[in-house]
Amino acid sequence: MNKLKLYILILGAVSLGLFSCSDSFLDVEPETSIMDQNFYKTIDDAEMALIGCYDGFQRTTSNVGISFYLASEVMSDDCFGATGNTDDRKYQAIDRFDISQAPSNNDLFNDTWGEYYGGIFRCNTLLMKMDQIDWSSDSTARGRIEGETRFLRAILYFDLVRMFNEIPLLLEPTTDNIPQSPASDVYKVIAEDLKFAAENIKYPASSEGWAAENDGRATQWAAKAMLARVYLFYTGYYGKSDLEGVANKEYVLNGLEDVIKDGGYGLVEEYKNLWEAASSTPNAENNTLESTWVGRGHKEAIFTQKFNYTQDYNGNLDGNRWLVMMGMRNTNFSPYGQGWGACTVTPELVNTFNSDDPRRVASVIDIKGEGIEPEFDIKDQREYTGYTNKKYTPMSLPDGTTVLEGLGDGNFQHSQYQDYIVMRYADVLLMAAELGSANAQNYFDQVLTRSGIGSKSATQENILKERRKEFAFEGLRYWDVLRQGLDAAANELATSATVLSGNVEEVVTIEKENILKTKGFLQIPNTQITLSDGVLKQNPGWE
Numbered sequence: 001m002n003k004l005k006l007y008i009l010i011l012g013a014v015s016l017g018l019f020s021c022s023d024s025f026l027d028v029e030p031e032t033s034i035m036d037q038n039f040y041k042t043i044d045d046a047e048m049a050l051i052g053c054y055d056g057f058q059r060t061t062s063n064v065g066i067s068f069y070l071a072s073e074v075m076s077d078d079c080f081g082a083t084g085n086t087d088d089r090k091y092q093a094i095d096r097f098d099i100s101q102a103p104s105n106n107d108l109f110n111d112t113w114g115e116y117y118g119g120i121f122r123c124n125t126l127l128m129k130m131d132q133i134d135w136s137s138d139s140t141a142r143g144r145i146e147g148e149t150r151f152l153r154a155i156l157y158f159d160l161v162r163m164f165n166e167i168p169l170l171l172e173p174t175t176d177n178i179p180q181s182p183a184s185d186v187y188k189v190i191a192e193d194l195k196f197a198a199e200n201i202k203y204p205a206s207s208e209g210w211a212a213e214n215d216g217r218a219t220q221w222a223a224k225a226m227l228a229r230v231y232l233f234y235t236g237y238y239g240k241s242d243l244e245g246v247a248n249k250e251y252v253l254n255g256l257e258d259v260i261k262d263g264g265y266g267l268v269e270e271y272k273n274l275w276e277a278a279s280s281t282p283n284a285e286n287n288t289l290e291s292t293w294v295g296r297g298h299k300e301a302i303f304t305q306k307f308n309y310t311q312d313y314n315g316n317l318d319g320n321r322w323l324v325m326m327g328m329r330n331t332n333f334s335p336y337g338q339g340w341g342a343c344t345v346t347p348e349l350v351n352t353f354n355s356d357d358p359r360r361v362a363s364v365i366d367i368k369g370e371g372i373e374p375e376f377d378i379k380d381q382r383e384y385t386g387y388t389n390k391k392y393t394p395m396s397l398p399d400g401t402t403v404l405e406g407l408g409d410g411n412f413q414h415s416q417y418q419d420y421i422v423m424r425y426a427d428v429l430l431m432a433a434e435l436g437s438a439n440a441q442n443y444f445d446q447v448l449t450r451s452g453i454g455s456k457s458a459t460q461e462n463i464l465k466e467r468r469k470e471f472a473f474e475g476l477r478y479w480d481v482l483r484q485g486l487d488a489a490a491n492e493l494a495t496s497a498t499v500l501s502g503n504v505e506e507v508v509t510i511e512k513e514n515i516l517k518t519k520g521f522l523q524i525p526n527t528q529i530t531l532s533d534g535v536l537k538q539n540p541g542w543e
Contacts, residue, residue: 041133043133043141043145046133046145049125049126049129050126050149052126053149053152054152054216055318056118056120057155059115059119060112060159061305061322062318063115065109065110065111065113065114066109066112068163069392070322071163072476072479074094075097075520076481077477077493077495078349078468079095079343079389080344080346080497080499081094081342081383082382083325083341083382084329084341085380087340087382089101090105091342096509096514097511097515097517097518097541106523106527108522108525109525116156124153124173127146140202143200143202144202147197147198147200147201148197148218150193150197151193151197151218151223151226153193155226155422157189157190157193158230162233164524166183167180167181168181169181169186177535178535187230187243187244191227191231191243194223194227195223195227197218198223198224200220201218201220202220203219203220204264206219206299208297210264211296211298212297214297215297215301215304216303216305216419219303221265221302222302225427225431228428228431230243231249231252232435233479233482235249236482256428256437257432257437259425260432263302263425264299265300265302266300267300267425267426268294268298270358271362271450271451272361274362274391275362276335276418278361278362279291279294280335282334282335284398284399287397289334289335289395289397289403296419299425300426301423303421304421305422306419307319307416307417309416311414312409312414313414319415320417320420321414323392324339324340324412326392327394328365329381330377330380331376332396332400333372334395334398336393338394338412339393343388345365345387345388346495347385347387349472350366353469356452357452357469358451359470363391379502381501381502383501383508384499385500389473420475426471427471430470433463434464441455443458444458448466464480482520489520490513490515490516493512493515494510494511495508496508517541518539521539522539523538523539
């Protein structure tokens with residue numbers, strides 16, 4: 001089995017040279033004819049193209065634009081938009097579902113939109129070429145490669161349809177100017193892709209050795225878990241009974257039970273060790289960080305988006321670009337590194353944790369309580385609350401320098417390389433409990449026990465409350481709220497809170513009516529609407 005290294009830029013000569021997005025609507029035509037003349041012939045060609053698909057998935061957050069993860073946190077009730085006090089207010093427009101906060105920002109997600117469709121183009125191209133590849137030397141290769149490709153396409157579409165609702169649905173490479181499809185059509189394709197991946201990828205159960213070689217690859221276990229996430233959101237938000245006839249509750253729950261029984265996963269024993277910053281202690285004498293972090297490819301990570309430190313300004317795109325947005329505004333305070341101050345944490349979230357819940361200290365940087373406030377330039381911070389994200393934050397050494405020193409070009413802006421755990425085993429346990437597994441109480445208790453919490457009844461209400469604390473700042477909270485139904489979500493997300501912007505009190509008000517008006521979705525990029533000659537239509541509330 002080929003070792004997956006997304007940082008290998010072999011695609012610079014092949015996949016990245018073949019695919020290009022220009023300024024016409026969904027224009028992702030190949031720049032050369034190499035793929036028709038002498039490529040997509042062998043299994044090795046297919047493997048190389050598949051890594052190009054993983055690279056396309058990675059580029060959705062390695063390149064410019066507002067990442068899906070960042071938007072998910074800004075829209076949630078765990079964070080405010082924040083950033084610098086004199087920055088433009090695009091994150092406030094997203095946080096408050098109100099374009100009047102930044103009326104000149106007509107293209108909030110234009111770069112994001114382009115990268116997602118670029119990734120989908122890569123997947124569609126490989127899928128279209130399946131029949132011309134010689135698979136005779138490995139009878140399992142086609143199912144695995146097609147399954148991984150369809151898994152990636154499913155994730156790309158799942159992000160897009162959750163952000164924008166009705167979107168163009170492309171199932172083959174095309175430059176046609178196609179209209180938006182109903183969300184139900186998109187979800188049907190997502191479900192079909194994930195079901196195919198679940199039934200055709202034949203990797204073995206996870207193990208330490210397997211993860212070391214294949215961390216970041218899609219597996220049948222990841223597909224089964226992701227199908228459950230899709231099912232819960234789609235049936236919850238849209239009030240449906242199943243995934244458009246492709247997968248029902250029984251099928252989805254059986255998939256989760258398979259992951260639990262046969263996937264080889266488990267909970268990391270100590271919660272904080274899942275996260276680099278939470279498990280790191282500065283050693284000033286040696287200018288190092290002493291860490292109990294479990295590292296990459298651990299037993300709880302079911303699917304991970306991979307990053308590396310070799311991103312630069314010369315076209316190499318493999319770093320975690322959104323991570324720097326989450327760092328404390330212009331503040332290095334080891335082990336935490338500087339960033340642009342987005343997503344200040346709401347005190348309301350902090351207060352949901354019991355004081356002795358280890359997930360609180362592992363998830364939240366307490367700027368005052370940890371002695372950081374005297375070093376913090378509060379006048380430069382918008383929507384300061386005294387709290388920020390610890391799970392996903394840049395890192396710095398005791399002398400205040402970035403941990404990127406000596407890695408790549410050492411640029412804190414684009415060389416962040418912390419991976420993003422898209423799906424972890426705790427989520428599988430809680431989804432199975434929520435879907436009514438016969439072992440629901442046991443699964444729920446496993447998650448609670450790790451954090452020293454006594455048993456609670458595995459009701460949907462209790463599970464959702466624990467999901468908020470268990471998955472704080474992992475990009476899940478907003479979608480967990482929204483899948484309770486639009487009215488319930490609007491009531492939950494609406495708030496009025498006092499913060500400090502430029503060290504002056506400001507009231508942040510998120511209006512229920514704005515959430516209802518936008519239906520919880522985001523602005524279609526106006527550039528895309530213009531390029532489509534008006535074929536694309538703007539979402540309500542963002543006109």
